[in-house]
Structure formats: C-alpha cells, structure tokens
Amino acid sequence: MKVNNSVLVIGGGIAGMQASLDLASRGFRVYLVERNPSIGGRMVQLDKTFPTMDCSICIVAPKMIECFRNPNITLLTYSEVQEVNGSVGNFTVKILKKPRFVIEERCTGCGMCAQHCPVEVHNEFDMDLGIRKAIYIPLPQAVPLKYTIDNENCVKCDLCQKVCGAEAVDFNQQPQTISLDVGAIVVATGFELFDARTRSEYGYGRFQNVLVSLEFERLLSASGPIGGHIVRLSDGRIPRRIAFIQCVGSRSLKGGVSFCSSACCMYATKESVLIREHEPECEVYIFYNDLKVFGKGFQDFVARAEDDWGVRYVRALPGEVVEDSKTGDLTLWYEDTTENTTRSIQADLVVLCPALIPRATSKDLASVLGLELDEYGFFKSKDAQFAPVDTNVPGVFICGYCQGPKDIPESVAQASAAAARAAEVIAQGNEGVH
Amino acid sequence: METEPRIVAFLCNWCSYAGADLAGTSRIRYAPNVRPIRVMCSGRVDPSFIVNAFEAGADGVLVTGCHPGDCHYVSGNLKAEKRMKSTARILDLLGLGSERLRLEWVSTSEGAKFAQVVTDFTEDLRRMEPNPLETEFNAKSPVNAEDLISKVIRKTNVQYCLECGKCSGSCPISKVNDAYSPRRTVERFLLGFGSKVLSGPDLWTCLTCFTCTERCPSDIRYPEFVRACRRIASDEVMEELCAHRGIPMALSRVMTNPSVRQERMGWLPEQAEISQKGELLYFVGCLPYFDVVFEDLNLELLKIPRSVVKILNRVGIKPVVLANEKCCGHDLSWTGDLENFEKLARMNVAEIKKAGATRVVTACPECYRTLKKDYPELLGNLDFEVLHVSEFLSELIDRGELRYDAKLPAKMVYQDACRLGRHMGIYEPPRKVIAHIPGVELVEMGRNRENSVCCGVSAWLSCNKYSKAVQIDRLIEAKATGADLLVTACPKCQIHWKCVTSEKLPVNPEDVKIEIRDLSVVVAEAMHLA
Amino acid sequence: MTFEPKIVGFLCNWCSYAGADLAGVSRIAYPTNIRIIRLMCSGRVDPVLVLETFANGADGVMVMGCHPGDCHYVEGNLQAERKVKMLKKLISRTGLEPERLRLEWVSASEGGLFADVVRDFTYQIIAMGPSPLAGEKPDVDVLEGILAAKAAAEDFRLRVLVGREKGIIEDGNVYEEKLSQEKFDETMDEAIATEYIRNKIYFTIRREPLSVRELSKHLDLDPQAVLRHIVVLRRRGMVAVDRVEGTTPLYAALEVGR
C-alpha cells in the first residue's frame, strides 16, 4: 500500500529544525510541531557556543528563518501532539493548536500591541529574569514573528485589540485540533533543567546571587534582560569574582540524576571566557570533578581558557554556599582535592550548572507514541550501538538530547540521522521511487 | 564461704600515704582487704577512677586525704570532698549505694586512724551485698576486619566515591582541621590502606552529624561507615580521645548488668502523676546522671524531664516512667561497642513492653534515633511507636489540645540537632511548637534544617579546639540573628555549648552570649508550668 | 597626530578570510588599519590590482592565502606567490619600498596567526612611515615609477612569464626543455628590468618631450640603451618624434589605448 510522503517532526529546537530542513530540502512535506510560540529551542537562549565562541543566535537565526521560508515545511507552533494512530508509513496524528488569541495570518509582528499592553510578567524565555507583556513574542528573533496572548495573565482590557491595525487580536479564538497523515515521525523534544533548589546546600532560590547557568546565559546575552552586562541581581554591582559549580544534581545516586549531562564543563568554560572578556577585572573559578573534554577541540578550548583568559579550575565540588545576609556576598566551602586542604573562598556571584534532564512531559509523549523510555527517562534507542535513532515503534525516530545527553553538533548530526531513517522507511515503503 | 570485700584505696602522698606507712611501722593491724593506690593529692582522684573501680568489681572505694587546711596543695582535699559527694550520688542512682564509697581525712601522724578506717569500712562492706558487677570489662568480641570492611564498604556505598571532596567541604571539622577529610579516609580504605586509618584518630574525629551524608552525590553514608569501622578500630586511641574520662560510657556499660537496680526516680516533681503501666511511656534518658556529672555547668538539666511530665499531666496523661530505665546505648553503639549496646537495647525493649506502652515519647534526639531506628534494625519491628516530644506536641496542637496560657514576648532561634534533623528528618514539628507560643517571633540561622551545624561533639569523642571552634562559630551565628533565646531540643547541644561558653573564649564573650534553653522547658514556661 | 597607515588586504575566501573571522570570533585584537577585500582565491590577485592600490596611496598591501597544499583551488596560492615575487622586484625599481607588500599564508583555523601577521605588518609600516604616494602631494617620481610598473605588469611579456613559470619550469617549454629556476629567474629579471624602464621612459616623456641625452641623464642610463628602448617603443607605437631641435630629435609619448 502507498506510503505517505510527509513527516511529522516534534520539537522545534536545533535538532528538530535540522531534521525538518534535511527532509524538506529533498522534497518531503514536513510538519514541524513546537509547543512554544516560537521555534528555536534552547539554542536561542544561549549567548555564544563553545568551543568556537560563535554567537548562538547569529548562527541559529538563519536556520529558523529557513524553516519558516521553506515551502515544504509547515510550522505548527504553540501546538502539541495529542494522539497518534496507525503505523509506519501511515500514521494519523492529531495536533492540538493552542489559541494564541492572535490570528497568525493577520499579525505583522509590529509589536504595537505589546507596547500598549499594561500587564507585565516574567519572561520564561529569559528564565524569568526579564519582563514581557501579556501579549508577547518570546524573543526578538521569534519565528514565526507572531504575537501570543498568555491567557493566565491577560486582563482582557482589549487595548491590544484596539491598537492592532491588522485586527489580528481575537479573544474568542478556540483551541483547534488538526489531523495529519504522515509516513514517519521524528521526535526531538530536548531537555529541561534539574531543579537546583533541591540541592539546598548551594542556596539556589534562597540566595539572590546564586544563579543557574541558563539564567546566566540570559544575563550574558546581548538581547537578554540586562543587555549582556554582568551584574549582580541583588545590588546591580559588577561582580569581582564568580564561581561556577559543576554537577549540581548530575552524576548523583541521590538527590539528582545518575548520568553526566556532558555539556556543562564546556559551557561553564565558555561562560567563564565571556566573563573575562566582558569584565577583565573579574576572577572566575570553575569547581569541577572530572573535566569532560571528550569532544572535538574541547581540550584546546580549556587550555585557552586557562592560559589565555586566566580562568581557574579547581578540582572540587563545594560542600556548601553560605550567604552574608547583609552584603549578599557568598562563601563557598570546598576541599581542594589536589591540594588536600579544605578552604573557603568568597564570591560575588555563584553559577550552578544543574543537570540537564529529560523533559517531564516525555512520559506523556511516550505513551501517545507508544515509545519506551530508558531508566533515566530518555527515549530509548532500539539498539544502543547500531540503531541509535530507531525506537521500539517502527517509523518513529528520535534525535537530540531527548535521546541522551549530547551537545549541539552531536544533536545536529543525529537530527540528520533521524531524517535519513525517516526517508529510508518512506522510500522502502514506496519501493524506492525517486 | 562468702568472698572477702575488695577495697580500692586512693591515698594522698603527703598525709594519708604517710599515715598508712606509720600504721605499718607501728605494726598496727588492719584488714588486709585494702589495695592502696598512691596519688599526689586526694584532689587527683577523678570520679571515673571510682566508677571504673566499681565497674571492675571493687566492693568499696576508699579515698583518703589531708585534713581540711592541711592540704599540701592548699585545697585539693576540699575539691575531692565535693567530687566524692557527686560520685556518691551517681552510685546511688546506679543502685550500687553511696555507702560503698568513703572519704576520710588521715594525717601523717594518724597511723592508728588509718587502720581503724580500713577495718571499719571492711566491716561495713562485709555486711553489704558484694558488688554485683562483673569483674572484667566486656571486651569487644573479635571480628574479621577484612570482610567487615568490604561488607560495610558496599553497605554504605563507599565504593562509589568520586573523590569530589563535597564531604570535606561540608564537614564542620574539616573546615577547621585540614588534617581531617572524610574523602581521604574513604579513599584509603578503597585502596586497601585501611589499617593506617584504624590505628589513627580520624575515625574518632567524625561527628556523625550526617552533613556529608546529606550532600554526598554518591549517597555514601560515611557516618555509618565510621560507626562500623570503630568496631575494629583501636580502643586505646578511642579512650585517649574520649572526654570526661569515659564516665558516660562506663555508666552505660554498668547498666548492662541485669542485677543493677537503679534508683533514678528522684527527679520527679512531687505532684507529678505517673503510672506503672499504660499506653504512653516517657523515656527519660541519661538526664538524671548528667545532672550530676555536669553539675558545675549548672544546666538545670532536670528541668527537662520535669517539664515533660508536667506538660503530659496538664494534657491529662499519666505517662509510664521506668524505674529501671537503662541508657539507650547510643554512645556505645557509636563507639563500636555493639555487644553492650545490644544488651541495653534488649533490656529497654523488654521493660517498655512489660509496661504495655504503645507510644514512647522522648525529649532526647539520641534516644529518639536509637529507639526508633537502631533498635528495630537490631531486634526487628517493635510493637511500639517512638515520638520525639516535639512530634507529640505538634499532634496536640493539631488537635487543639495544647493551650499556651503565657505570652513569651521573645525572639527565638531554633537549632536543629543532628540526630533529630538530618538523622531522622524532624525539622518542622519543633518549629511549629515554638511558633505557636503567643508573642514568640521565630527566626532562623542562615544554616538551618538540613544545613544546620552540629554542636561540635558526639559520643563524648574528640572534644578539642576544633570542636570548640565549631561551637563558637555556631553560637556567633545564633547570636547574630538577634534572637534572645536559642532553643534546642537536644540536651547534648546544651551541655556542649554551655561548656564552651564557661571557658575562656578566643572571641568577645558578647558575640556568643545568648541564653540557651530546651524546647520542653520553653513549652512548659509557656504553659505556666515552670 | 600619530600615523595611521592605510593597509589593504587581499584575502582568499576559504582560508585567510575565514581565519580573519576566527580572530574576531575569538576576540583576538589586532590593529584596525587593515581593510580586507575578499577574493575567492589569492590567485585572483592581479599584479595590476596591487600596483593600482599603491598608486592610490596605500601604505601597505597584504596578500593572504591558504597554506601551500591547502588551496581550495589546488594551487592558486602558488600563482599568487609567483606574482608577488615578480611584483616585489618590479616595485623595488620604482622608489617605493617593496617591504610595503607582503604575502602570508593563513588557514581557516589560524585566527591567532592572522592577528599576529597583521599586527606585525602594521607596526612595520608604521615604522617605515607613510607611503611617498600617500596624502595630498604624492612624490611625482615614485608615482611615475609605479605607473610605469603598472604598465609593465599589464604588458603581455611579464604576465605570460609569470603565468607560465610553473609550466616552463616543471613541464618544459615548447621544445620540451625544462628551465632551471635560476635560468628562469634570470630571464624574468631581465624582462622586468627592460619592461619597467621602457614604461618609465614612456611616462617620463609623456610629461614633456625629451631627447635621448636628456633621458639618459634623467634615468641615469647609457644613451645607447635608452635609444634601444625608444626604438622598441616606437615599434610598439607608443612613442613618436615630437620635433627635432637642431640635430636632436625630441621624443614624445603617444596616447595609446591601454
């Protein structure tokens, strides 16, 4: 029987986008489903990328726009997969399109509505450090550049409706269910952050000057909440010493996850170099256990950070962070394991590198798709060695962090891999018609 | 034939010893039962000498010194007199009887008096029962070190050590003592260099405060590891590092003897209502003894059990209080004397069951942990529930049965005792009990709950400059909160803090000057029961 | 005010331009003076481009390409090397310091090296001072020299020699005979010398008609040699007798369509 020539890609991060572009640029119809109002995923939250220090948004924005422009890709943003039936070659998928209360076809992204919206709330995209309006785009480079009303916070003052020249605001918009037929499915739902609050000895959530890395990325980012200036949130002072703590919740048998997130050592190094670049006066310490330098160019990058930028690496995981309630300054207690001495060090800012963990929602998606999860909650490969992107369900493929910890290039390569397998099953279904 | 009483006599060098010599040179006959020990001054005689002597089976202990005023060292003999009084009280508590201990003044010229004293004492002792205690220490039974270690390494996850040093970075002692690092201790065992550690001080340095355990990413239960290793570690080192010459441990050991009949109800307030049998049993713990041992610190420790009983009575409960309650054995189990610990455990459980109690309330976190956790691990499930008084009180609050009549306009800060907090996870009930007191503002130290800091000593081990540093640091933190009152639910915290503040301080005394009171006492005050 | 030299860099797209980007991405600082022109390959650098750039007052010119063997176009970079070699010889005759032209190999992964060579060259130029052709009043003689050099570089003879150098040395000429590098260099030097001087003569008499004697004095050259060049130039239709003063013909340059 005829196999459907279109593919559903779940997740609009770098992996999802790469898979979509690979498939679309060779003629497959692709439906790219993203739960957030904009595609882009985690990468757009980053400032720079290691080890080349490319500006993250600079290199990913073109891909986002390509996805938007490619005639073979249908973007289904602010949408979620609800139901999947059928089997390889002929899946029928139900997608729930959440109401934006803004008619996408009409919205020009001019931003007039947001200018006038009286409601200010924390911006999730900025890790709640920044402010957005109740009608908003998560980031300036949002794709599609369409505004969204967040219903929780909207006060229905209808100012936006009044000022919108395009008459795009529609408070009566209803959730709609879209039904699609696809031949294969690619899952690329990425990761979320381990809740660092649960490691209370580090005081995240209790002390203002203890941040998690992704928050710090937003601080560093030019388009971030404070325009890329490094200051303490407690008093706006420029920190003179910043300490990074690795393995917060990772490599843990207790109070965390047992695996290594693979990216932290390197992004901490990157952020450290950026600090030294922004604020040459500011000392940077990275407290680590095993330095994970297994990737291409990693070791050289660390050497550069240490020798050229003066980043200091201490082989120790601090026991605790103590706050001086008056000044907001922090004291870290640690045993320098290579010096065999236990000391304390003052820091103005502490950045925690929490484990990057499978999304809580993976379970639901797994049950919708009938996928198995591994003991950590990642989508399980059919064969760890020889079929990494295949799953227990024929025709459903996985790539990116949701399959297991990896960095950006690994995710990109694996996304292409998932695309190839999807193309393969469709081609075989069609007896290799080309 | 009946055995002859054995008397250990401590003679001061200048008067009594000479007196004894004179008795000899003057060929004055006296009972042969005495075994004299020469000390420079009767003031040298430590209560532990006496307790150990009885533990070893002595039927009587005689202490002799110069007459008041004649002391070669001005007032050593008066100090001795004071000590003998309190030691006598301990003997009474233990049910051995204070009459087995005798203090006499014998001068150089009083050979005859010496002979007389000895003979009389011997006679009196003949009329008494012989000392029921066994005649030798209960030596630890031998175990195969090798496989005990390899077993406990697995049991406590030690093999998963990543050597990240988070333990040392958390350990209150490591912070002040570079020589000590749980990580290095563990690593040595892993590499097979354990013997070095077993013969060193490190095992006895651990406060078993569970801070490292709380934080270790590899879930290594270091204190449990330490406890197990102490079983095979050198006792000599332990005794060296043990404070108060091991009296507390000696007392516990003494109590393991089934024939010991204590008399420890003396502390009960006169109008107190208690019962022999009943649902709820109040497990008092060692407070009556500590009240004596630490009388110099005038802690008024007995206020604690009295408050508890009054509170219970007030809410209409007549708790069972065991006449012959034994030490829970906490300190023995944490110093590796599992044999004696087990004896105590069995006896206590038997007594509790005999009383038909289904709920046991205690005001001591160590008793709490030991009864609730260690007993069942040793003896299987017990058919009674164990509650810390704070749990019991917060129950009452929930049921609206606890009425505070007094207003205590005070700012209070609460110390989480290790055993209550990190060991057993009791953080909120005590806070609830305090916060409910009208007028009280409950504040927190920066390091609270699971991040709370130990009072610096456990099981009387390694009480040294490092533990003092820990204690002072903590008191400063408490004081800095601006609280008027530091509330703890653990008598040991109180003892150790009072002790450090009673000495010469390396810091401005004002910085650590804060009143310390036990939770139950505070509650009693708030109920007008003080 | 301090001397801020004008430096133009001709960079190949694949290695050197990427290397320059990498220097930026890695925030490796270097002097701001260089102005980069992106070409697909360093082999694209026509000698005329370089001379034109100098003629317009550039204080320095850098040509950068892939390391030998890495060229995206096999050996465009080697072609560039030959052209630069020729150019330096040519320039050395004009009164402009040949050190103002430099060739460097920088790969895509050598951001640091890029910064180093640019820094080094910039400081070198600063030390040398402004080009005699920079600013409002360029040195007329040197300018003439450069124009002559440019004309020479545009001329068939030099171009074909440079273009064929590899062929002639490695594959051999039409008679299948391979020239040694030395032999070739001799030929090349001779060509450079004559082509330059001929154009120099041309540009000199373009200002005002001159006699052979005057020219030989002006160029400090044996009158016979001058005459020989005049003959060639007349044959090429670049020079004609302007007028005869007494017995002395004065030669003038013709405007040729180049």
Add this chain to the structure above:
Amino acid sequence: MKRAEDNAPRIGVFVCHCGINIGGVVDVPQVVEYAKTLPNVVYAEDNLYTCSSEGISKIKEGIGRYNLDRIIVASCTPRTHEPLFRAACEEAGLNKYLFEMANIRDQCSWPHLHEPEKATEKAKDLVRMAVAKAGLLKPLVEPEIDVTPSTLVIGGGISGMTAALCLANQGFRVCIVEKESELGGRLKQLHKLYPTLVNASKGLDQISGAVKANRNIDVLTSTLIKQVKGFIGNFEVDVQRGNGETAKFEVGTIIVATGTDVLEPVGMYGYGEHSNVLTQLQLETLLRDGKLEMPQRVVMVQCVGSREEKGRTYCSRVCCMTALKNAMLIKESHPRTDVHLLFRDLQTYGGHYEDYRRMAQDMGVKFIKYSLEKPPQVFPKEDGRLDVSVYHALLGEEINLETDLLVLSTPLIQCEDAKKLSHMLKIPIGPDGFFLEAHVKLRPIDFATDGIYVCGTAHSPKDTAESVSQALGVASRAAIPLAMKHMRTEAITAMVDENLCSGCGTCVKICPYSAIAKDEKGVARVTEVLCKGCGTCGASCPEKAITMRHFTDDQVIAQALAAVRRELA
C-alpha cells in the same frame, strides 16, 4: 525614454547592531548617517538583528518602497549569512548577485572591541568599499546541472557501511571503496562493545551481510582512490584495484569515512621493551581470542599520548570507557585479579556511562587520578613483573603498584593516507589531524566543498553508537542533492573575451579544474559548471581577456580605491 541619471544604481544599506555584538562597539547610527552620504546610496537604516525575520522583511520592504537595485548589509561574515540575505533579495525580485556584505562584526567590532572610535571609522570604510563595489555589480544566473544519483563511500568500516546501507535503501546507488581486503574496519579488532557488551562481530556481521546483499551497493575492496575530478553532482572517480587494474565511475556525492589509526606508544611506559606492556587495543584482541593468561594484578594508564601539553592535545574520547569495559571483563572472569585504573579525568559522559563506572566500582576496580605533571613511572623487576609508581594526585602520596600487566590507553590518530585524500578532495584537516568540518556547530558532517561529507572517526574520535549516528547523518546530507536530481551551481565563473584572447593558452595551463579549453577558433572558452571561480586565470591572462564574474577588475579596484581614498566618497 529614461534619463541618464535614472540608470545610476540605487543602493540600500542595512547596518546591523547584532544586539550589542556590533552596536556595543561601533557607533551604528553614525555609520548609517555616513552611508547616506555615499554616492548612489538612496536609503540606509539600522536593525537590531538584520537576520531576524523582521530584518529580512525590512530589506524586502526597502527594495519595494525605494526601488533599490543594490542591497548592502553591514553585519557579520558573508561566509555564514550571505545566502540568507541573497535569498531575501531574490524573494523581493532582485537578482541575488546585486547583494554585497560589509563584515563589520567578525572583522571589525569583535577584534577591535577596545577601540570603538577606530572600529567605527573602519566600519565606515568597509561600508564605503561595499558601496563602491555594489555600484558595479551585475546580475548573474546560476547554471543548472544534473546530479548523478549515486554516492561514493570512502572506507568500509561501520560508518561507511551504515551510510551506504541507508543510502542504498533510499534507492540510490552506492559504491564503497575499501583499501583493506575485507569490510569491517576497526570493529574487526574489537571484542565487546560498551555499554551493552554485545560482541562487535555480531553487529558487524549483520551489517556487512546486509551491505553485500544489497543490490544498490557495489563494494570495491583492496581498492585505492587514485583521483577525484569534477564537482558536486558530477564527480569523476578513478580507482585502482588490488590486481592493478583501474576503474573509472561517476558519482553525485562523496562520503569520507576513512576512520583512524591507533597510536603505537613506542618508548612510552616501557612499551616495546617489556613484553607485559600492552596497548588497550592489544588487550582487547587478546580478550576476544581468550589468549590472555590471567594476571594477578593489572594496571591501566589512561591518556597515553593524548591530552598532552604540546603536540597531541586532544582527548581521544573512547579510551576511558574502553578501559572500564576491559577492566570489568577481566574482573568478571577473574574476580581476584586486582585492576587499577590510572586516569586524569574520567570521560564517563552521557547516558549510561556513569552507571558503567559504578558497575566497575562494584566489581572492585580501583581508580587513581594522576596528574599530567607527575605521570606514572615504570620500573622492571627481576621476576619480569613491573613496579608502577604513581603519584596519587588526590591523596598527595606516591603509591607503588606491583603489576604483571601494564595496559596503555592510546588515542585514535589521523590515519596516514588522510593527507593524500585531503589534497585530492580539497577537504581541510584541523589542528588535531582530523578532517575539519564546514562548521563546528551547525555543519558538523558537511565539508565546505559542496557534495562531500564526513562521518565516523575520520571526523574525530568517537565510539560505535556515535559513529553510526553520524553515518546515518551523512546518509541524509548526501541524499539531498541526489534526491533533487539536478541543482544550480555557482554563477561566479570566469568569462573569456574572444576579441582580446590571443589563444596563448596560459589560462588553460593554469586552471586546476580543466575548466578552460581552446575552442575551434583557437581561443579560450570556459566550461562554467567546472569553473569554481578562483579567478587565477584572469589574474594571469597576458591579454587581460578574462573577466572574473562578481570579482571583476573594476569591482575589486573600486573596493581597493575606496579603502585608501576616502575623498572618492
């Protein structure tokens, strides 16, 4: 009828702040104002992010509203962003070759971030240069070519075979060229694969079986690539078989899956001197063949010849896990054997590898961290055993380990014929000796040269699962042009003016792609699909008869003059 000045170009300039990447250093508004003063510039504006969909639509609007016929974006490097902006021009109906970029970030604001004024001046100059060139730009068209629907896979290891199989199953013809006499590559030497401990041979047999059975795949073993000519869609491959005979065939795309060698640690830790010093790979083979008579004590040293100060600085990624696995295999069969693992940083990254470490610890494998400064030392004993003395970096103590067997974990290194291939295919090699991808982050398995891709350990050290992921990845990348059947090529090519050409043939000799040949009239003619647009021919043409499109003499000279002569503005 149009008046003369109407033919003058209408240039639009868009200057990007790139957040503060440019705006934080260069005075962007000033640059915009300056741009407006330049000849033929009829419109100029600044954008926070010109590459955002908002910025893109600004460009399109500009083209419409001010009927701009030349677009300049002053932002980052054309190497990454030119395609995006060109596409925008096209969508607005403007030929994309009428677009020019000024690189005021990577080559201005970033390297000169400490000199804002000078950086601003430079930015202005760069814009002026772009304007000068833009005025002279000509519209160009990209010729369309057909794509040979087949792929050459160089290397018959697990990566090559996986890629080939996936492509073949998509209906494309694939030719695997393997220098060895049989398929399999490195996996042939391996015993069990971590973390699943499946036999390497098992997976290998399955895949090579499928490869041999697949009718779309030709396998050429004992075969070497002699020469590769042509370009994406139309590569011409010459190979030489083991028996000496040569073959020639055409493919559309090429996959490089040549794998790596393993470092032979000659002269390190007594390797080569003492028979009981092995490499991890030798141990692996012994374990597989059951030839290892079990030692009492084993010491494994990690990072032997990798992560060095100078030289081989990279981490070889797979060694820690391989050592752990082999240590466990030894422990499994001989629990009493002592195994010490001397490591620097344990690379137990990713999903299962941490638990794998714990398994080893459960089995009693002992870990000692040593430091680069004080590496372990080996002393032979009379009885043939070895004393390994190591400074325990985390105890600060020298520890002596008596051992019967010393195992050295040595890194994967570039294989010796990689250089040859790199020259043949024009694919770069990075500082670590491995092939260098087009972009480390977003094009990890493409080469800068179209139609050629890299996967597996040829790219960098990685384990089987990671190699397979990449192999499947290139199977997608390489399939794209094949599936499209035909594609457009560069419009930037050379063009000969017949009237000027003297037929001297210099260009014919110079062109490395044989893209220029003399025609019947004896003048040079360019075959455009072969021309890669380097322009060397033009720079060498004695008659100056060759025009290099998009980089014409007058365009480049205009840029050069603009660079040095401000007054020209």
